[in-house]
Amino acid sequence: MTTCAALIVAAGRGQRFGGSQPKQYAPLNGGTVLRRTLKAFCAHAGVGEIVVAIHPDDAALFAESAKGLPRVRAVHGGAQRQDSVRLGLEALAKNSPDLVLIHDGARPNISAVVIDAVVAGLADADGVLPAVAVVDTLKRVSGGTVGETVSRENLVRAQTPQGFRFSLILAAHQKFAGEALTDDTALFERAGHAVRIVAGDESNVKVTTMDDLARMNAALGEVRIGQGFDVHKFAPGNSVMLCGISVPHSHGLEGHSDADVALHAATDAILGTIGAGDIGQHFPPSDPKWRGAASHQFLRHAYELLQARGGALTHLDITIICERPKVGPHRAAMVASIAKILDLDESRISVKATTTEGLGFTGRGEGIAAQAVATAKV
Numbered sequence: 001m002t003t004c005a006a007l008i009v010a011a012g013r014g015q016r017f018g019g020s021q022p023k024q025y026a027p028l029n030g031g032t033v034l035r036r037t038l039k040a041f042c043a044h045a046g047v048g049e050i051v052v053a054i055h056p057d058d059a060a061l062f063a064e065s066a067k068g069l070p071r072v073r074a075v076h077g078g079a080q081r082q083d084s085v086r087l088g089l090e091a092l093a094k095n096s097p098d099l100v101l102i103h104d105g106a107r108p109n110i111s112a113v114v115i116d117a118v119v120a121g122l123a124d125a126d127g128v129l130p131a132v133a134v135v136d137t138l139k140r141v142s143g144g145t146v147g148e149t150v151s152r153e154n155l156v157r158a159q160t161p162q163g164f165r166f167s168l169i170l171a172a173h174q175k176f177a178g179e180a181l182t183d184d185t186a187l188f189e190r191a192g193h194a195v196r197i198v199a200g201d202e203s204n205v206k207v208t209t210m211d212d213l214a215r216m217n218a219a220l221g222e223v224r225i226g227q228g229f230d231v232h233k234f235a236p237g238n239s240v241m242l243c244g245i246s247v248p249h250s251h252g253l254e255g256h257s258d259a260d261v262a263l264h265a266a267t268d269a270i271l272g273t274i275g276a277g278d279i280g281q282h283f284p285p286s287d288p289k290w291r292g293a294a295s296h297q298f299l300r301h302a303y304e305l306l307q308a309r310g311g312a313l314t315h316l317d318i319t320i321i322c323e324r325p326k327v328g329p330h331r332a333a334m335v336a337s338i339a340k341i342l343d344l345d346e347s348r349i350s351v352k353a354t355t356t357e358g359l360g361f362t363g364r365g366e367g368i369a370a371q372a373v374a375t376a377k378v
């Protein structure tokens, strides 16, 4: 039986990406970019051993991304992509598979269909490249002006996994070690081997920038709704904090922090989208550190937890329930305040108010209640 291994290249530092960590370890759809890539190969019955070429500094990040996945092991890559591929191939040489698929760790949307097409193509070819058509008109430019229009005829965009007969690609990498070639098929062609084209997939894109990642997270995420509710009672004072705005009133609100009941409800709503507990767990009232604390930091913390999971907040809708103070005159400032805390467009924030027609504790003017609903893609 033909054996097929996969080599995932994930040793790059991602100079164009600009995140706090290499792009292959950036959060994507509840895991990381690399984890999603690895899962696609682990789930494919035609792929046996999976070797990942990583940067030596990334051992811990890799372990987290590969946790629980079968048949996956890491080897240290080199300074350039080509060195990493060669070192990965040499690591695979011990078991010497018949075929190898070489794939970018930062192409997490690889489908079983494309993997199948590459493997099938290797039945009667030594090298296979998945590619997609060039649909946009191409222009050669110089100094900000168009020089000429380039014909799209016979042009395709190369993707990965690129598939090869293992012994041939290993020999080619060893022969041309140290030369800078852009991809593995370029090196394979240089060694005199033919490369067959099979259909790639438009969604098999490479994560290169933060924008790519945000788009991918938005496309992959599922819609989650979180809700929050909070009450604070009135105490002596002359203003209340609502949505980060100080609103003059005949009383203040009692609470361990600044008692911003609206931001507390909003914080719990955002935590709810990721099942991350409640505000009291993250900021215990028993901790003197939070005495009188400005509540915008609670909201910001919840939002950053959501972002750390690759999530994006779509909308936040807050309802403040009280007879007094009147919220209307402050509504615009409240929306602006929350938009600023979350660095979101004001169109994604809603602040509403209602009374309870004189009924219940809010009707008797004993305190203020607030509820919030957060919508997120996670």
Ligand code: MG
Residues within 6 Å of the ligand: 230, 231, 232, 255, 259, 260, 261, 264
């Ligand atoms: Mg509270």
